Amino acid sequence: MPKKKITIIGAGICGLWQALTLVRAGHAVTLIERSKKPFEGACSFYAGAMLAPFAEEEGAEKLIRELGLRSIELWRDTYPDTQCEGSLIIAQPRDQKELHRFERMTMGHERVNESRISEMEPDLKGRYSNGLFFADEAHVHPHQSMDFLLNAAEEAGAVVHFGRDEAPGSTDLLIDCRGIAAREDLGELRGVRGERLVVRTEEINLSRPVRLLHPRFPLYVVPWGYGFYLIGATQIESDEAGPVTVRSALDLLSTAYALHPAFGEAEVVGFGAGARPAFPDNLPRIIVKGDHIHVNGLFRHGFLLAPALAELTARYIETGETHPEVFS
Numbered sequence: 001m002p003k004k005k006i007t008i009i010g011a012g013i014c015g016l017w018q019a020l021t022l023v024r025a026g027h028a029v030t031l032i033e034r035s036k037k038p039f040e041g042a043c044s045f046y047a048g049a050m051l052a053p054f055a056e057e058e059g060a061e062k063l064i065r066e067l068g069l070r071s072i073e074l075w076r077d078t079y080p081d082t083q084c085e086g087s088l089i090i091a092q093p094r095d096q097k098e099l100h101r102f103e104r105m106t107m108g109h110e111r112v113n114e115s116r117i118s119e120m121e122p123d124l125k126g127r128y129s130n131g132l133f134f135a136d137e138a139h140v141h142p143h144q145s146m147d148f149l150l151n152a153a154e155e156a157g158a159v160v161h162f163g164r165d166e167a168p169g170s171t172d173l174l175i176d177c178r179g180i181a182a183r184e185d186l187g188e189l190r191g192v193r194g195e196r197l198v199v200r201t202e203e204i205n206l207s208r209p210v211r212l213l214h215p216r217f218p219l220y221v222v223p224w225g226y227g228f229y230l231i232g233a234t235q236i237e238s239d240e241a242g243p244v245t246v247r248s249a250l251d252l253l254s255t256a257y258a259l260h261p262a263f264g265e266a267e268v269v270g271f272g273a274g275a276r277p278a279f280p281d282n283l284p285r286i287i288v289k290g291d292h293i294h295v296n297g298l299f300r301h302g303f304l305l306a307p308a309l310a311e312l313t314a315r316y317i318e319t320g321e322t323h324p325e326v327f328s
């Protein structure tokens with residue numbers, strides 16, 4: 001099959017994986033990003049970047065698990081700093097019902113008791129009497145992994161333009177990965193605001209993402225290394241990606257403090273919010289309109305799904321094959 005001239009619009013996690021996959025498949029790839037500085041305008045910049053196909057099934061279809069498991073393989077094959085430490089779910093004694101519910105709704109976990117929790121996370125010793133461990137989950141650092149994908153795509157021959165939003169006239173295929181900005185063409189797309197903060201502390205050391213279940217404010221903490229932690233995230237039906245509200249900051253900070261009081265002494269080094277692009281069923285779609293292909297609706301699973309979606313797009317371009325639940 002002759003190789004194609006492909007333009008990808010949008011250098012968020014979706015567009016970056018499309019660019020790398022397609023350029024490595026031998027296509028002539030141009031990646032165009034509207035923001036002048038990498039990742040400045042991307043929802044992806046704010047992600048926790050957990051790769052949690054099992055835990056996410058608590059509120060998602062099994063398609064997310066299936067695509068997510070394939071994505072973890074692709075992350076591991078591609079990005080050497082993929083952290084494969086699994087993830088841990090815990091709850092305060094009064095919220096044990098939440099833990100039981102989570103256990104029923106998900107698979108791929110083992111129940112862990114207090115001593116196992118403290119083996120895995122010594123700084124949580126004596127604080128939680130049981131939890132769920134998802135051994136096959138992973139996480140990445142969002143900014144470092146995006147830098148890596150961008151450099152790898154360029155090294156493989158992709159041409160990248162920042163500060164541009166016009167596709168070149170002559171292209172065989174346009175892959176549209178504009179996230180929420182594509183709503184002007186995809187009427188059903190909506191934004192789901194996610195707020196998060198980043199703190200730094202030497203007082204506590206966690207090796208893997210930890211989720212603290214709570215009926216009102218479920219929260220996760222993702223270790224970024226060197227004492228940095230992402231604390232996230234709210235989920236609000238809104239397109240607004242603006243500054244974090246006082247109420248959300250209070251919720252996030254007080255739940256982090258409840259997870260471990262050492263977070264009370266942490267320095268807050270960043271606040272921010274992104275608008276997750278989502279379709280009404282919160283499932284991703286690859287929408288083919290002739291030579292214009294939208295890849296969108298990654299919702300709260302952009303890092304989890306982007307590699308598998310890029311593989312599906314590449315296969316479609318090569319063979320015409322379509323995944324029945326993803327293509328429309």
Ligand SMILES: Cc1cc2nc3c(=O)[nH]c(=O)nc-3n(C[C@H](O)[C@H](O)[C@H](O)COP(=O)(O)OP(=O)(O)OC[C@H]3O[C@@H](n4cnc5c(N)ncnc54)[C@H](O)[C@@H]3O)c2cc1C
Pocket residue numbers: 009010011012013014015032033034035039040041042043044045046047048049050051164165166177178179180181182193194195196232233234273274275276277296297298299300301302303304305
């Ligand atoms: C707080 C928070 C936590 C999250 N945690 C996780 C997590 O732990 N795991 C996970 O898998 N997912 C997580 N997500 C979800 C994930 O971030 C999104 O699914 C993902 O960012 C969507 O990526 P995208 O590439 O589709 O969109 P974006 O990242 O928004 O990228 C779209 C890009 O297109 C560019 N663009 C727009 N219009 C144009 C144009 N006309 N021309 C050129 N460029 C244009 C934008 O500037 C932007 O850079 C989280 C999200 C949030 C907000």
